[in-house]
Amino acid sequence: KQEVTQIPAALSVPEGENLVLNCSFTDSAIYNLQWFRQDPGKGLTSLLLIQSSQREQTSGRLNASLDKSSGRSTLYIAASQPGDSATYLCALRGSTLGRLYFGRGTQLTVWP
Amino acid sequence: DTGVSQDPRHKITKRGQNVTFRCDPISEHNRLYWYRQTLGQGPEFLTYFQNEAQLEKSRLLSDRFSAERPKGSFSTLEIQRTEQGDSAMYLCASSLSAYSTDTQYFGPGTRLTVL
Numbered sequence: 001k002q003e004v005t006q007i008p009a010a011l012s013v014p015e016g017e018n019l020v021l022n023c024s025f026t027d028s029a030i031y032n033l034q035w036f037r038q039d040p041g042k043g044l045t046s047l048l049l050i051q052s053s054q055r056e057q058t059s060g061r062l063n064a065s066l067d068k069s070s071g072r073s074t075l076y077i078a079a080s081q082p083g084d085s086a087t088y089l090c091a092l093r094g095s096t097l098g099r100l101y102f103g104r105g106t107q108l109t110v111w112p
Numbered sequence: 113d114t115g116v117s118q119d120p121r122h123k124i125t126k127r128g129q130n131v132t133f134r135c136d137p138i139s140e141h142n143r144l145y146w147y148r149q150t151l152g153q154g155p156e157f158l159t160y161f162q163n164e165a166q167l168e169k170s171r172l173l174s175d176r177f178s179a180e181r182p183k184g185s186f187s188t189l190e191i192q193r194t195e196q197g198d199s200a201m202y203l204c205a206s207s208l209s210a211y212s213t214d215t216q217y218f219g220p221g222t223r224l225t226v227l
Contacts, residue, residue, distance in 0.1 A: 046217065093214075099160060
């Protein structure tokens with residue numbers, strides 16, 4: 001069974017800092033990996049998706065990397081803003097069947 | 113707006129009552145998923161449909177839970193004889209398998225509180 005761990009559980013930084021969120025997984029046989037954002041009491045917004053054959057994906061100030069051999073992914077956020085405050089979730093698909101395995105998330109607070 | 117929609121957004125019920133939630137996926141999406149999320153946890157997979165066929169069910173989906181997707185469009189999730197442990201956010205997602213990325217798009221969720 002795939003186990004997904006996210007470190008740190010919570011992070012509080014001043015505005016403008018570059019930061020890295022970490023995700024590790026136990027089974028490297030993955031189909032793809034997604035990073036999501038979740039605002040309090042709301043649903044999930046997909047940020048980036050990396051296919052198993054890819055090493056990284058970029059969208060604006062976000063960059064996600066994938067290293068299957070070490071079972072790790074990182075989400076890099078450049079020049080953080082208070083509007084980035086949310087919980088960030090890492091999720092893996094282990095096959096084409098579709099089920100996602102989620103970590104518990106990193107709760108990010110960016111203060112002005 | 114053509115995103116995933118869920119109804120109701122909030123439901124408060126008494127223990128022992130039955131509840132039903134509805135999910136309307138993005139119109140052209142053939143895959144539909146249900147997840148459950150409790151406070152401080154990531155979402156946990158419940159079940160998955162491709163068109164009208166229910167292809168996978170989690171062990172979390174006890175016999176009190178049933179999901180349907182008639183005609184491969186909207187889906188319903190019913191919980192019978194609710195228990196306090198059923199209190200959670202129930203999330204629906206949809207995707208289109210024709211795309212190689214098959215990104216899952218999530219709805220806003222239905223928050224269930226069982227008193």
